[in-house]
Amino acid sequence: MRGTAGRWLAAGLLLALGTVARAGAEDWNGFDVSNLALPPAGLVHGGQPRNGIPALTAPKFKPVGEVSMGFEERVVGVVINGLARAYPRAVLVWHEVVNDRIGGQPFVIVYSPLSGAVASYRASLDGQAVEFGVSGLLYNSGTLAFDQGSESLWLPVEGTAIAGPRTGQRLQAIPAVETSWGDWQQRYPQGEVLIADTGHDRPYGRDPYADYMANSELRFAVEPLSDRYHPKEPVLVIIDADSYRAYPFVELAAHDAPFTDRINGTPYTIEFSYADQSVRVTDAKGQPVASPTEYWFAWHAGHPKARVYTAPAKDKPTR
Structure with a gap:
């Protein structure tokens, strides 16, 4: 009921x-x-x-x-x-x-x-x-x-x-x-x-999106949808010129050390922290690279044909 x-x-x-x-x-x-x-x-x-x-x-x-x-x-x-x-x-x-x-x-x-x-x-x-x-x-x-x-x-x-x-x-x-x-x-x-001294009266200790983050429901319909990953799986996005590549966190979790990927021949070193659920990207000179993140459902809806990184099978844990 x-x-x-x-x-x-x-x-x-x-x-x-x-x-x-x-x-x-x-x-x-x-x-x-x-x-x-x-x-x-x-x-x-x-x-x-x-x-x-x-x-x-x-x-x-x-x-x-x-x-x-x-x-x-x-x-x-x-x-x-x-x-x-x-x-x-x-x-x-x-x-x-x-x-x-x-x-x-x-x-x-x-x-x-x-x-x-x-x-x-x-x-x-x-x-x-x-x-x-x-x-x-x-x-x-x-x-x-x-x-x-x-x-x-x-x-x-x-x-x-x-x-x-x-x-x-x-x-x-x-x-x-x-x-x-x-x-x-x-x-x-x-x-x-x-700090929360913003000049606005808001209940900063309360998260109005706590339930939303924990489930797969969407507040607004988007198209196209893909069930390849959980709708709210975070993805890292690297933008190289006009090329986009998305890196779902679940794929990055397969790497227990920094690894390098290339986009248009340009190397990017990607370091994922499972404990902190965070990713840092650096270029060939070790300088930070701007790499926004977004939920899978939103990224796929806007870029359904963009490349998505998949960790090599040898790096993925067996069940």
């Missing part, structure tokens, strides 16, 4: 969300999507108005040594000009976009709880600093950020504008990694951590 009620509840939720999506689609939160560069079926209204999820524009930080979190808690980290900063997932899920600056370098972090997207980019276009917000729209269930100047819409993983005056432009990616707090603080004990 409980299972039946649960299925009815889930069906009702999906119906309600679909109604919201159709109703909001009439004005798309005021954004001009007439020149949408991708199939329109992937675009939906997320049920929030423009800036209904407030992006952070003046984040505050404390030294790593002054912050107490459980070792297993998730953070997204960047290192720019030698300064390491960590952004706790507990804060990111309530804002999804963080505008920040280190020295003279403005950058933006995009975190999409629905699609699992984690990426960071230089927040400058045509030589000018740009501030980003949360559009309230989704593409293949992923958060669409928008730049406040031109009001163009941007994909989180690709860093590409898909609608508006800047359609076709691409932001310069910055290496960002999602990992455990224990891993990050051990690597960067002199770094800084985003």
Whole structure:
């Protein structure tokens, strides 16, 4: 009986969300999507108005040594000009976009709880600093950020504008990694951590996506779907010029040491940590490579023909 009620509840939720999506689609939160560069079926209204999820524009930080979190808690980290900063997932899920600056370098972090997207980019276009917000729209269930100047819409993983005056432009990616707090603080004990003093009233200790992360249900329909992996299997994405290759974590787990893969002849060294559920990618010179992550269902829906890495059979454990 409980299972039946649960299925009815889930069906009702999906119906309600679909109604919201159709109703909001009439004005798309005021954004001009007439020149949408991708199939329109992937675009939906997320049920929030423009800036209904407030992006952070003046984040505050404390030294790593002054912050107490459980070792297993998730953070997204960047290192720019030698300064390491960590952004706790507990804060990111309530804002999804963080505008920040280190020295003279403005950058933006995009975190999409629905699609699992984690990426960071230089927040400058045509030589000018740009501030980003949360559009309230989704593409293949992923958060669409928008730049406040031109009001163009941007994909989180690709860093590409898909609608508006800047359609076709691409932001310069910055290496960002999602990992455990224990891993990050051990690597960067002199770094800084985003704190919950944001100026917004949010229950930062509560994760509104905890159940969503733990099951295979989707809030919004996407096509095409693939059952090759669990829908929410995290995948690492390496972008080499216009070539994409996805690395599902379950495939990376077959390697118990860093390994090298080549894309268009370019070598990339990939180091996966099963304990921290994190991946770091470096180039031939040992420099970090920007490599966003996303859930399998969202990545496949947007790139159904892109290459997917499969670990050699000899590296996979036998059952």
